[in-house]
Amino acid sequence: MLEQLLKPLLAPLFKQWPVLEDYGWQVAAATVVVLVWLLTIVFNWVMGRLIHHLSQKAPAWDDLLLKSIRTPLRILIWVTGVSLLLEIFSRNGLPVSTEVGGDLRRLGVIILLAWGVIRFIKAGEKYLTTPVAGRKQVDRTTADAVAKLLRLVVFILAGLTVLQSSGVSISGILAFGGIGGIAVGFAAKDLLANFFGGLMIYMDRPFRVGDWVRSPDKEIEGTVEYIGWRLTRIRTFDQRPLYVPNATFTSISVENPSRMRNRRIFEHVGVRYDDADKVRAIIDDVREMIRNHPEIDTRQTIIVQLNRFGPSSLDFMVYTFTKTIQWVKYHEIKQDVMLKIADIIFSHGAEFAFPTQTIHLAAGEPELPEPVSQRPTETGQQA
Incomplete structure (x- = not known):
């Protein structure tokens, strides 16, 4: 031709x-x-x-x-x-x-x-x-x-x-695949478990590439870099790659902080017992400051209340949520809120409490008797 x-x-x-x-x-x-x-x-x-x-x-x-x-x-x-x-x-x-x-x-x-x-x-x-x-x-x-x-x-x-x-012959290969599939399944059960684990990740999508994930059941926390059929690569916060078999995710709980709607500020602030008469005004001013803060989500729960009588302080609770979910910006907002709380406390002439102990001695208690000398020993000497 x-x-x-x-x-x-x-x-x-x-x-x-x-x-x-x-x-x-x-x-x-x-x-x-x-x-x-x-x-x-x-x-x-x-x-x-x-x-x-x-x-x-x-x-x-x-x-x-x-x-x-x-x-x-x-x-x-x-x-x-x-x-x-x-x-x-x-x-x-x-x-x-x-x-x-x-x-x-x-x-x-x-x-x-x-x-x-x-x-x-x-x-x-x-x-x-x-x-x-x-x-x-x-x-x-x-x-x-x-x-x-x-x-x-x-x-x-x-x-x-x-x-x-x-x-x-393709028919022979297909027939062999059907017969040998059981044996291959038993021999490669871990591989198949990882495969179906990856399939569940793709179907349920508890996280995706770029998400920050953590597990309370295992020491897994970091940013997802790659999702494969056998394993998932997570970059920890100290920049180490962590390779997790996909079958692991079928038996553990996984948190996805990247899908948070807000971040929470939850702190206890202690004031001296000597400033008990100023606590109510301090709490009202702190609550008003938080409600007017531009980075606080007022649609979420806001709690500023006296919470407990501590061993050396009157503790009030500050519970609120920020609008941002970015880790760095959240800490900047939290710092600003805490510094403003400190300014409010000082503006009322109050002070933060620190661990102290007061010992009260009752007046008129008898003095302790002098120690009685020990009996002489057989040699006539005192012990």
């Missing part, structure tokens, strides 16, 4: 230079190389113009598709050229099987097509999770889960197609 295609192209050349007819297959091989080279140049020029034209518009799926398949198609041109060269070599006495060229072409098409689809899935995932004004951003964890599932499907389909094109 190849000779029939090249014969009309090479006929004028052999007519002009008859001596080249003795080197027909070498000329045919050189012609294939030149054609592949020219086709690559034309392909690059056409694809470059198309991508440049589409990039002038808003990012769209057709632009992503062309960028994803550009490299696989360019490689496919050379794979086709190499397969044609192998067919020429095999038909002219060189030690190359006549089926190598066709097998290489079939496998190349399957593998490069699967690679192009995987590149397109990855580009689509990046496009959907990149924040753009005027377009709703897809949840990164959901997009990552769907992309991984699609890549797995493409990988399995490509593998089965390669096996079938190589002469391997």
Whole structure:
């Protein structure tokens, strides 16, 4: 077939230079190389113009598709050229099987097509999770889960197609998979547990990449960096990576402080018993200050009340919520509130209490008797 295609192209050349007819297959091989080279140049020029034209518009799926398949198609041109060269070599006495060229072409098409689809899935995932004004951003964890599932499907389909094109019976593999699935399940129960644990994370979404999570059951706290099918990577606050198998999350409680609506300020402030007559006014002023504070959420509970009689102080409770959930800003607000409470206390002439003890001695108590000397010992000496 190849000779029939090249014969009309090479006929004028052999007519002009008859001596080249003795080197027909070498000329045919050189012609294939030149054609592949020219086709690559034309392909690059056409694809470059198309991508440049589409990039002038808003990012769209057709632009992503062309960028994803550009490299696989360019490689496919050379794979086709190499397969044609192998067919020429095999038909002219060189030690190359006549089926190598066709097998290489079939496998190349399957593998490069699967690679192009995987590149397109990855580009689509990046496009959907990149924040753009005027377009709703897809949840990164959901997009990552769907992309991984699609890549797995493409990988399995490509593998089965390669096996079938190589002469391997797919029905036998599927039957073996059904029979051996039980044994594999028992042998890889931990791997399957982690897989289904990751699936539950993707479905229930108790946290996503970028969230701050902690577990009261285990020493797990940090920012989620990556959610895989087997494990989740969490960056602790001392910047150490923590790798947690997904099966762990099916048996522990997980807190997600990133989804808090407010942060709480809960403090007890102690005033001296000597300032008991000023406590009511202090509490009223502190309550008014908190209600007028611009960073306090007045829709939430606000409690400023005398709470207990302490061992050395009159303690009143300050219970309120900030509008922000940012960790650093929350502490700045809390500091401002506490300093204003201190100013209110001092403005009333009161002071903070500190641990003290007062010992009362009753007047007129008899003095303790002097210690009685011990009896003499047998030697007549006192002990």
